[in-house]
Amino acid sequence: MPAWQAAILLQSALAQCVEKPLGEWERREQGGWAVRKRVTSWTDPLPDSMRPRIGLSLAYIVFYLILDRISFIEALHGVDITPWNPPAGLTVALLLVGGPAYIPVITIAALCSSQILPLAPISPAWGLATALVIAGGYAATATLLRQGFGLDLGLKRGRDMPLVIGAAVIGAGPVALALVTTYATAGILPWFDLREAVVQYWIGDAIGIVVFTPAFLLLWDFLRQTATRSPLLWTALAEGFVQYASIIGALIVIFGFGHNRYSFELFYLLFLPLVWIAVRHGLPGATAAVFVIQGGLIVSLEFVDSSVGAVRAFQLLMFALATTGLMLGAVVSERHRVALALAESQGRLSAILNAARDGVLTINRRGVIESANPAVEELFGCPTRLLLGTDVRNLVASPDLLDVLAANAAATRPQPLRLEIEGRREDGSIFPIEVTGGRFGSAGDERYTLVIRDITLRYQEEARAQQHQSEIAQVSRLATADEMASALAHEINQPLMAITTYARGCLRLLKHATFDLDIVREGVEQVVMQAERAGDIIRRLRDFVRTGSGRREVVDVKALIETTISLAKIEITQNAIDVQLRLAANLPPVAVDRVQIEQVLINLLRNAIDALLSSGTSRRIIVVAAEIANAAVEITLSDSGPGIADEVRSRIFEPFVTTKADGMGMGLAISRSIVEAQGGHLRLVATGEGGTRFAFDLPIAEKTFASLG
Numbered sequence: 001m002p003a004w005q006a007a008i009l010l011q012s013a014l015a016q017c018v019e020k021p022l023g024e025w026e027r028r029e030q031g032g033w034a035v036r037k038r039v040t041s042w043t044d045p046l047p048d049s050m051r052p053r054i055g056l057s058l059a060y061i062v063f064y065l066i067l068d069r070i071s072f073i074e075a076l077h078g079v080d081i082t083p084w085n086p087p088a089g090l091t092v093a094l095l096l097v098g099g100p101a102y103i104p105v106i107t108i109a110a111l112c113s114s115q116i117l118p119l120a121p122i123s124p125a126w127g128l129a130t131a132l133v134i135a136g137g138y139a140a141t142a143t144l145l146r147q148g149f150g151l152d153l154g155l156k157r158g159r160d161m162p163l164v165i166g167a168a169v170i171g172a173g174p175v176a177l178a179l180v181t182t183y184a185t186a187g188i189l190p191w192f193d194l195r196e197a198v199v200q201y202w203i204g205d206a207i208g209i210v211v212f213t214p215a216f217l218l219l220w221d222f223l224r225q226t227a228t229r230s231p232l233l234w235t236a237l238a239e240g241f242v243q244y245a246s247i248i249g250a251l252i253v254i255f256g257f258g259h260n261r262y263s264f265e266l267f268y269l270l271f272l273p274l275v276w277i278a279v280r281h282g283l284p285g286a287t288a289a290v291f292v293i294q295g296g297l298i299v300s301l302e303f304v305d306s307s308v309g310a311v312r313a314f315q316l317l318m319f320a321l322a323t324t325g326l327m328l329g330a331v332v333s334e335r336h337r338v339a340l341a342l343a344e345s346q347g348r349l350s351a352i353l354n355a356a357r358d359g360v361l362t363i364n365r366r367g368v369i370e371s372a373n374p375a376v377e378e379l380f381g382c383p384t385r386l387l388l389g390t391d392v393r394n395l396v397a398s399p400d401l402l403d404v405l406a407a408n409a410a411a412t413r414p415q416p417l418r419l420e421i422e423g424r425r426e427d428g429s430i431f432p433i434e435v436t437g438g439r440f441g442s443a444g445d446e447r448y449t450l451v452i453r454d455i456t457l458r459y460q461e462e463a464r465a466q467q468h469q470s471e472i473a474q475v476s477r478l479a480t481a482d483e484m485a486s487a488l489a490h491e492i493n494q495p496l497m498a499i500t501t502y503a504r505g506c507l508r509l510l511k512h513a514t515f516d517l518d519i520v521r522e523g524v525e526q527v528v529m530q531a532e533r534a535g536d537i538i539r540r541l542r543d544f545v546r547t548g549s550g551r552r553e554v555v556d557v558k559a560l561i562e563t564t565i566s567l568a569k570i571e572i573t574q575n576a577i578d579v580q581l582r583l584a585a586n587l588p589p590v591a592v593d594r595v596q597i598e599q600v601l602i603n604l605l606r607n608a609i610d611a612l613l614s615s616g617t618s619r620r621i622i623v624v625a626a627e628i629a630n631a632a633v634e635i636t637l638s639d640s641g642p643g644i645a646d647e648v649r650s651r652i653f654e655p656f657v658t659t660k661a662d663g664m665g666m667g668l669a670i671s672r673s674i675v676e677a678q679g680g681h682l683r684l685v686a687t688g689e690g691g692t693r694f695a696f697d698l699p700i701a702e703k704t705f706a707s708l709g
Contacts, residue, residue: 060090076308111124372387405437560594632700636695
């Protein structure tokens with residue numbers, strides 16, 4: 001291939017790598033080669049986004065040629081097979097930072113070097129072949145590091161430095177073999193020197209990558225982070241005058257007195273300043289020290305009469321030195337970052353705990369308090385310094401707290417632990433607290449974090465809400481009693497009229513000289529029976545209206561339902577409503593407050609009556625059913641009315657939500673609260689057949705009293 005054709009192809013490739021296409025491409029044939037040319041001319045002003053990449057590309061080419069010239073020592077057969085090859089480190093660093101887009105730039109730099117530097121003549125075609133080997137081989141290495149292993153370009157993790165060293169050793173081998181084979185195929189070096197050439201090139205590239213790639217990556221990261229630029233690199237250089245002077249001193253001891261016989265043993269003196277710098281300044285300092293040692297070693301070898309074997313041996317020692325120092329520096333930097341992160345985390349946690357309104361304690365497995373935030377001191381009225389080292393059970397009135405924590409932690413799926421217990425202040429006063437707990441620490445050395453909240457105000461609010469609910473329920477009962485007054489008056493009037501009739505009949509019989517005693521006795525019995533009936537009606541009305549004590553008792557479900565229906569019997573009869581009872585046989589008694597459950601049934605029954613009357617339907621049916629379901633007695637009340645609108649259905653139990661024109665919207669809300677207080681749940685059941693159905697369950701008496709006992 002003529003050189004001018006290669007130059008055209010490389011120019012086109014460089015245009016692609018520095019920026020995305022500026023415009024459309026057109027194809028033209030030139031000398032038998034398909035060449036792509038930009039519509040935009042190279043003489044046009046470059047966009048600002050292109051200039052950094054062009055500048056980086058040009059800087060790389062210049063620096064590559066300079067480094068290649070400096071390291072061109074002990075070259076085999078006059079080509080770049082040297083025991084020290086820093087351009088390899090520069091190449092890997094550029095590929096890691098810029099990606100495969102810079103492969104053409106790397107190819108141009110290697111091609112220029114092959115035409116300028118070697119003492120042996122290399123044709124442009126073979127120079128291009130070796131350049132492609134270098135660019136392609138190290139592009140694969142860089143891609144594997146970035147995409148395969150997720151290398152952090154700032155080398156901020158402990159595993160990043162071992163990855164770079166491993167890539168240097170493994171990646172340089174195939175490149176060395178391919179490049180030396182190319183030279184042998186071109187007849188530039190003999191095949192019998194293939195092994196020695198591969199080993200030397202491999203060592204040179206591996207050393208170049210280990211020494212230079214970390215240095216360039218750290219410098220790039222330093223320049224990239226302009227807003228939060230870390231001074232570690234420059235601080236290490238400024239403060240380490242004595243340390244770097246010791247490196248120079250060690251090099252003088254090794255090479256400055258003409259004792260070549262002991263130079264290899266004395267080389268280990270360089271470990272001392274390198275370890276010192278790595279421990280003091282971490283990876284940035286170790287990288288700079290390795291850089292200085294490598295440069296000093298090469299300069300020293302120039303002034304010493306050394307053979308190729310000696311240079312190679314020193315480079316192997318340098319590889320061991322660099323690997324040790326960089327690994328140590330990476331570990332030190334990682335520990336430093338972890339320490340800073342831990343200090344920041346602890347500071348943030350301390351600020352959060354100090355500002356928290358809830359008390360936070362940490363205890364060990366024996367219940368000994370290990371730490372407490374200021375809120376604990378306010379909650380229990382005891383200074384924090386006096387709480388530390390004491391038993392947490394002095395603060396909480398729950399002797400089995402530790403057992404509960406341990407049992408929850410040992411569960412297969414631990415659940416968030418939340419307890420409502422009593423706390424004990426320093427003065428001995430008791431107050432309600434909510435304790436939330438969680439475990440941390442290793443097995444056998446468990447620790448627990450307890451979050452303690454004073455819930456006195458919540459208890460007071462609940463008590464006030466319960467009292468307010470009772471007051472509202474009483475008002476509701478009074479309103480219901482007022483509505484029932486006329487019907488009850490008529491029902492009471494019946495036994496009173498019967499009493500009057502039977503009493504007058506008895507009086508007429510007694511006025512006669514002779515009378516039938518059996519007839520008089522029957523009349524008196526009827527008077528007594530009707531009087532008891534009237535008294536029972538009045539007593540039921542009084543029990544319903546007055547505020548119940550909330551005392552649970554054993555109640556027969558059938559009698560409860562029949563009694564409630566009898567309270568509304570007159571209204572049911574007057575409006576021609578068919579009330580059907582579907583009660584399962586052998587229903588067990590329930591443990592409830594009878595008066596309150598009667599109120600719920602009356603409210604549901606009156607709602608059903610109002611729905612039937614407002615619908616205007618002639619088919620007026622109310623079905624009251626009871627059966628055993630899920631260890632409770634379920635009572636349902638359904639009607640044949642129009643049902644409840646969809647927009648109201650989801651909010652039917654909320655206060656002040658009603659379907660009646662003159663309703664208050666409190667009946668169902670109160671009824672649900674009453675049922676839930678009895679241990680049940682009131683709900684609206686979808687029928688799918690029109691009408692409305694409410695259901696609630698009541699606890700069976702035996703189970704309720706067994707659990708209470």
